[in-house]
Amino acid sequence: MDVRDLAGEALAGMLARPVRTALTTLGTVLGITTLVVTLGVAATAGNQIVGRFDELTATAVTVDVPEHDSPLVAWDAVDQVTRLRGVSSAAALAESDESANVAVRANRLVDPTRAGGRTLTVVSATPGLPSAARGRMMLGRFFDQGHVARKERVVVLGEQAARLLGVTRLDRSPAVFIGEQPYTVIGVLGDLRRERNLSSAVLIPPTIGRRFGLRDVTRVLVNTRLGAAELIAGQAPAALSPGHRNLLQVTAPATPTRARDAVQGDVNALFLILGLVSLVVGAVGIANVTLVTVMERKPEIGLRRALGAARRHIAGQFLLESTLVGLTGGVIGASLGVAAIVAISAARQWTPVLDVRLAAAAPLAGAVVGLLAGLYPALRAARMEPVEALR
Template sequence: MTRPAGPRPTLRRSTLRPGDALRTALLGLRYRRARAALSALGIAIGIAALVAVLGITRSSQSALLAEIDQLGTNLLTVTNGQTFDGQEAELPVAATPMIRRIAGVERAAPTAILASARVYRTDKVSPYDTGGLATRAADPSLLAVLGGTLRQGTFLNAAEGRYPVTVLGYQAARSLGIAAFGGPPPRVFIGGRWFTVAGILNPLPLAPEIDRSALVGFPVAATLLGYDGHPSRIYVRTDVNATNQVAALLGPTADPETPGDVAVSQPSAALTARLAVAQASTTLFLGLGAVALLVGGIGIANVMVIAVLERRQEIGLRRALGAARIHIAAQFLTEAILLGTLGGIAGLTAGTVITVALARARHWTPLIPPAALWAGLGVAVTVAALAGLYPAARAARLAPAEALRTT
């Protein structure tokens, strides 16, 4: 029998458009919703951790830097070590006026801790129960030197400094149960005498010791509380460009006889150190997020391998109908990438929500680096693609006859 004359029929080459691959991948995931969701969850947790860590770190750093800029890095403190009971040692009487003579010093405010004058809400409290609060004699210029503000009332002035009047630091007021006062000013018991509360300070990040103190004037401290004229801590505000030079001169100027005993510190350095600690913590949490991503990638690989085993007949039928190996591989690789994309989007959303919620709770401005969002999604897709390579290659290697066998 001869073949009729004419042109030989041409076989059409099998094609798989990107839209077809996406629809096929979606259809495959719909039949395994629970497993697909659990696989994407691992990716989502990892991406959420990465975005939240970077966002929270950036928000806290921004707030801290703004706080440092507002309070200034030109504040120095001068102390003379500590006594045996942990209190601040005394500085010479002439320390403050001598410090004010240093070129580059704008203001200097002395304070003196009054170790024997305990502060209580009532005279019924045991004298051994200090509550961690201290009484300090303070200069009227202290608030301006520290850049502090009043939460309520007024600060000490030259007139009130002669009378039993006190201003409470923020933590001291809370510990004494005086958050605010609307009627007659409350009184506190200091050194066996009643003092009227004239004001309450807002928190002072650069002077936490003031936050836990009751401040009184130097004149009343000398007449009623045994103050001997020696300051124990001096706050110095300098010209921004002369801070280092002033710091080098403070010790010899405050105590010429024993300058080595004088400790000069820069309170803003402690806030700056917190940035370094935050960055170290960020590295740790980013590592934990990477581990979660790895677990998510392994989960996707596991789901895709099981999918290949479960869909052997589907693979064999498609191969028998003309699907090329690359099309089978593309189908399963697309499913893996789709899982990673969905998990990445869920993770980005969760990380953003966590960052915004925590930032608002801490009164920060929420800041999420745009690179973290794009990089997070890119990492999710990359991890999923790598996880789907082996299952896709395994599916492509199946022979039609073998795949069509009933297992």
């Protein structure tokens, strides 16, 4: 019995019961489709997760400046950092224990029905803070270099601090009292995605921070473009303090490549298990139907054995039938899976990530599943004796 005869018999066996074959193939189709969709969606979703991770955290670099006998970082050193290639924004901050709990009042009137004063944190910052903290001005504007140079007594309130002090409008140039000195409120900063604690702080220019012990820079916030964080983390200390770069402590995010691999690895592992479970269910369906087919075709098996067919011919015929069923289900399942990935990505406005190797290997996986599923029924058919089968 040559290969052509074997293939012809296997194909005839498949087409003899088309409805049953279609239902059997459906199990493999569902399994392969689920496997392709889960792995493809996992890769696509992992790519989106990493993209958002990059946007929010993988571009943030923080430089902490320890206390020293002399200032390690000058206030104008931030300009040197912004000149580095790959830096999108930067700002310097000054905080101290002395300015952590300062009495701030909205006015001099004593109103028993409402809180007139609060204990807030006073922070000195350079004009580039809104961009460096990834926030936006809810009201008014942030102080600029002109305010700093003229040593004007102006402040910008964090969104929560403005709410606590009852500052809701700036058209009448409201003032707050820090100690006994009035300061004009020129803006309210909110929607902070970085340094959220500044939402409850009072922000002042560096030139008037000495009154609250805010003389030296204690921290520098740097935002970089995607992929430049690691490079800037190494260059920022030299730009800020060339003679004391080893004293500065730099906090940089993990390498985006490692984060991407970790996220995609975890997501792929989870969905791979789900896809394999579906594939096993399809294999069990093929095995059950093939076994039923063997039982129904006992007379045919006995007649073939009586006419001289060897055990290997009977086993090969049923193995090839189950393999063809699995291969057909793999081809259909791979096609449906790729189409589903593209449809889901289009609906979610994602960029589909399609692995050509996965689409090519899916039909092969279906064939292997069919082969393994038909192994036991084929062996059982091959072991039948002609006399018992014909009886």
